[in-house]
Amino acid sequence: MTLRFHPVLCCMAILCAHAVALAQVPLATAEALMHKSGVWEQLADVAPQLKAGVTQAPDSASLDAQDVERLEQLAEDAYAAPRLRETFLQVLAGQITAAQSARAIKWYDSPTGRRITELEATSSTSVDDVNRVLAEGNNVLAHASAKRQALLAQTVRATRAAEGQVTLQINTTVSIMQGVASVLPGTPASGADTLRRAMEAQRPQMVAAASGVMLSMFALTYQSASDRALEQYLQFLSSASGDAISVAMMDALDKALSAAGRRFGSSIPKAGATLSL
Numbered sequence: 001m002t003l004r005f006h007p008v009l010c011c012m013a014i015l016c017a018h019a020v021a022l023a024q025v026p027l028a029t030a031e032a033l034m035h036k037s038g039v040w041e042q043l044a045d046v047a048p049q050l051k052a053g054v055t056q057a058p059d060s061a062s063l064d065a066q067d068v069e070r071l072e073q074l075a076e077d078a079y080a081a082p083r084l085r086e087t088f089l090q091v092l093a094g095q096i097t098a099a100q101s102a103r104a105i106k107w108y109d110s111p112t113g114r115r116i117t118e119l120e121a122t123s124s125t126s127v128d129d130v131n132r133v134l135a136e137g138n139n140v141l142a143h144a145s146a147k148r149q150a151l152l153a154q155t156v157r158a159t160r161a162a163e164g165q166v167t168l169q170i171n172t173t174v175s176i177m178q179g180v181a182s183v184l185p186g187t188p189a190s191g192a193d194t195l196r197r198a199m200e201a202q203r204p205q206m207v208a209a210a211s212g213v214m215l216s217m218f219a220l221t222y223q224s225a226s227d228r229a230l231e232q233y234l235q236f237l238s239s240a241s242g243d244a245i246s247v248a249m250m251d252a253l254d255k256a257l258s259a260a261g262r263r264f265g266s267s268i269p270k271a272g273a274t275l276s277l
Helices: 027-037 040-058 057-061 067-080 080-097 098-108 113-123 131-144 146-159 161-183 190-201 203-221 227-238 240-269
Strands: none
Touching: 027 040, 027 080, 027 098, 027 113, 027 190, 040 067, 040 080, 040 113, 040 240, 067 080, 080 240, 098 113, 098 190, 098 240, 113 203, 113 227, 131 203, 146 161, 146 203, 146 240, 161 190, 161 203, 190 203, 227 240
């Protein structure tokens, strides 16, 4: 499972976790999946990426150093790894079955599964300059064989990476706005709904653009993996268990980041900080 975080952290979503009582598998099983898939560690990258996004945002030049520092502190608190992991864990445990988790763990414990996870983890921590990553990915893609390009395109589709990224982008912006509106007197609640409709109208174009971006990023991420390894990865992703795990993990990420977005948005006015959405 590949989790992608834009440097400005265009990733959050709708509500928060299922109750423990709804869990289909023990929390320990869900946590094992998070560790083996690399998600546990990747969630620790979210707060630093959002903090970097605050500094790099177009409107940051109008903020003084104290405001920037305050926003960074708010982001670090709202997106703290323990908070994200707790919500992700609860949602994942509630959406997968024992059989699905057993098959997924078998994949992650296989030599190819471990190698793929290692490559994804390395990619997640090295996206410090998206333009550089895309340029390098485009170069790798341009020199790849037709078979390799087809395998990479299939992997993008099987992981639902482009569609998931767009959903997370939309929900990120909306959830932060909802958080701000929840504590800022006079802010119409309908503003977030209007924003969502406007962004949803652009979804087809956003997915098309994201597909190209993900293809380049995947080319670079899996550069050292053999065609056979990618074929085995696709077999897992296309299986009933692999598909169910991918869907559940994306939903868990969506809900964890949504809750964080609301926390972040609601903390901005309280701290006297400003941020253009």
